[in-house]
Amino acid sequence: MATVRTRFAPSPTGYLHLGGLRTALYTYLYAKQNAGSFVLRIEDTDQERYVEGAVDAIYRSMRLAGLNWDEGPDIGGDYGPYVQSERKGMYLPYAQQLVEMGKAYYCFCTEARLKGLRAEYEARGETFKYDKHCANLSKEEVQARIAAGEPYVIRQNLPEQGEASFDDALFGHIAVDVSTLDDMILIKSDGMPTYNFANVIDDHTMGITHVMRGSEYLSSTPKYNLLYEAFGWEKPVYIHLSPIMANATRKLSKRYGDPSFEDLMNQGYLKDAIVNYIALLGWNPGDEREYFTLDELTQAFSLKGLSKSPAVFDMMKLRHFNFEYVQKMNTQEFEQAILPWISTVIDPARFDTHRLAELLQPRCEVLSELAERLGFLNEMPEYDLELFFNKRMKTNRETALPVLEALYPLLEQSPVWSEQALHDAVMDYVAQQGCKNGFVLWPLRIAISGWENTPAGAFEIAGLLGREETLRRLRTSMDRLKA
Numbered sequence: 113m114a115t116v117r118t119r120f121a122p123s124p125t126g127y128l129h130l131g132g133l134r135t136a137l138y139t140y141l142y143a144k145q146n147a148g149s150f151v152l153r154i155e156d157t158d159q160e161r162y163v164e165g166a167v168d169a170i171y172r173s174m175r176l177a178g179l180n181w182d183e184g185p186d187i188g189g190d191y192g193p194y195v196q197s198e199r200k201g202m203y204l205p206y207a208q209q210l211v212e213m214g215k216a217y218y219c220f221c222t223e224a225r226l227k228g229l230r231a232e233y234e235a236r237g238e239t240f241k242y243d244k245h246c247a248n249l250s251k252e253e254v255q256a257r258i259a260a261g262e263p264y265v266i267r268q269n270l271p272e273q274g275e276a277s278f279d280d281a282l283f284g285h286i287a288v289d290v291s292t293l294d295d296m297i298l299i300k301s302d303g304m305p306t307y308n309f310a311n312v313i314d315d316h317t318m319g320i321t322h323v324m325r326g327s328e329y330l331s332s333t334p335k336y337n338l339l340y341e342a343f344g345w346e347k348p349v350y351i352h353l354s355p356i357m358a359n360a361t362r363k364l365s366k367r368y369g370d371p372s373f374e375d376l377m378n379q380g381y382l383k384d385a386i387v388n389y390i391a392l393l394g395w396n397p398g399d400e401r402e403y404f405t406l407d408e409l410t411q412a413f414s415l416k417g418l419s420k421s422p423a424v425f426d427m428m429k430l431r432h433f434n435f436e437y438v439q440k441m442n443t444q445e446f447e448q449a450i451l452p453w454i455s456t457v458i459d460p461a462r463f464d465t466h467r468l469a470e471l472l473q474p475r476c477e478v479l480s481e482l483a484e485r486l487g488f489l490n491e492m493p494e495y496d497l498e499l500f501f502n503k504r505m506k507t508n509r510e511t512a513l514p515v516l517e518a519l520y521p522l523l524e525q526s527p528v529w530s531e532q533a534l535h536d537a538v539m540d541y542v543a544q545q546g547c548k549n550g551f552v553l554w555p556l557r558i559a560i561s562g563w564e565n566t567p568a569g570a571f572e573i574a575g576l577l578g579r580e581e582t583l584r585r586l587r588t589s590m591d592r593l594k595a
Contacts, residue, residue: 117149
């Protein structure tokens with residue numbers, strides 16, 4: 113049995129979107145599970161859509177996700193080059209070979225003629241199909257027109273009747289009537305191959321045994337197979353993957369603001385959570401497991417678990433996955449993970465970030481949302497005194513002032529400034545007064561935070577702020593209540 117060789121072949125037209133990430137993931141998993149090779153190839157035949165920096169973004173995203181390739185543009189290999197534009201010289205001879213075999217032909221039709229032909233089809237309500245206008249030009253005429261510098265393309269010469277078919281590992285046997293297929297362009301007028309032609313040549317010459325790609329290529333694959341048959345080449349195993357949908361009616365798309373892999377990373381989602389969740393969009397492990405490391409995915413992955421039905425990307429489900437992954441981190445890991453985020457609103461040097469991590473982790477879903485919960489630590493905000501009103505706690509501006517005036521000397525005189533010492537002093541006062549905890553703790557927390565909702569209670573906040581800052585905030589709040 114031949115060594116399994118899979119490839120991920122993105123176009124450098126932007127960031128790695130989630131559908132591309134999933135294709136790369138499945139391709140990687142299948143290769144690794146079968147002790148094969150995972151190849152990265154950059155398909156840049158469409159130079160008009162090339163985006164500067166996109167190749168580096170693809171490298172970065174894949175490495176972040178842990179999908180390290182065995183061969184590729186940056187690391188080389190025995191089947192290079194791994195960038196299509198660098199392989200440009202190899203495609204034309206294959207196209208010319210097809211011409212000699214009668215399986216392709218030179219086409220000199222102008223844009224104006226093709227535009228008119230398209231209009232005729234449109235007027236009849238039919239799908240455009242090239243009319244083979246140039247298919248029967250003599251060899252002498254072709255050579256004369258090329259010598260005269262006339263622009264041309266090379267088109268695949270499809271039979272006008274019969275059937276083209278292939279077998280897909282997921283969708284089964286697919287057959288189409290060749291009369292419905294168009295003579296696709298193989299070599300463009302600039303000498304570059306089209307995507308459809310280049311990927312066939314590249315897959316064969318790179319020894320690719322299994323091709324995973326989106327189900328949108330199902331309709332093109334019969335034409336690819338006719339090329340394989342024309343050359344007498346062995347066809348790869350095809351696995352066409354169902355799309356990832358944003359909702360019931362449309363696919364995920366950057367055009368509509370749907371996030372890329374790096375977007376999600378930049379929003380504070382953990383890469384392991386993203387990869388785990390994406391793996392389950394279109395694949396089922398066959399049991400009740402939901403959480404997998406990349407190594408565990410490699411062991412569990414199988415083509416049998418793939419679904420033909422589209423999968424819907426659910427941001428709330430991803431949040432749930434991310435929460436679970438956050439909770440699995442130890443405190444030190446979480447502390448290091450949150451430092452870049454919390455540093456945008458507080459000076460970490462002023463606070464016990466380890467304790468802050470302990471307080472934030474149990475309720476953290478997405479790292480980027482931590483910053484908006486910590487602004488009060490850096491500076492006491494201006495706040496409405498009506499925050500002291502709480503119907504359930506039976507507090508208001510009038511009840512808050514005497515409570516704070518009683519607590520101030522207790523806190524000021526605390527021999528040790530710690531959460532436990534502050535807790536004990538305040539709770540002794542609550543017991544002496546015979547009141548509910550909230551009647552005292554609500555105004556205390558408001559007075560030192562200025563926020564109605566905080567990620568920690570009054571004692572934890574006071575511990576983070578320290579003695580001097582806590583007492584300063586208390587004095588300020590009491591002065592405002594007296595005014």
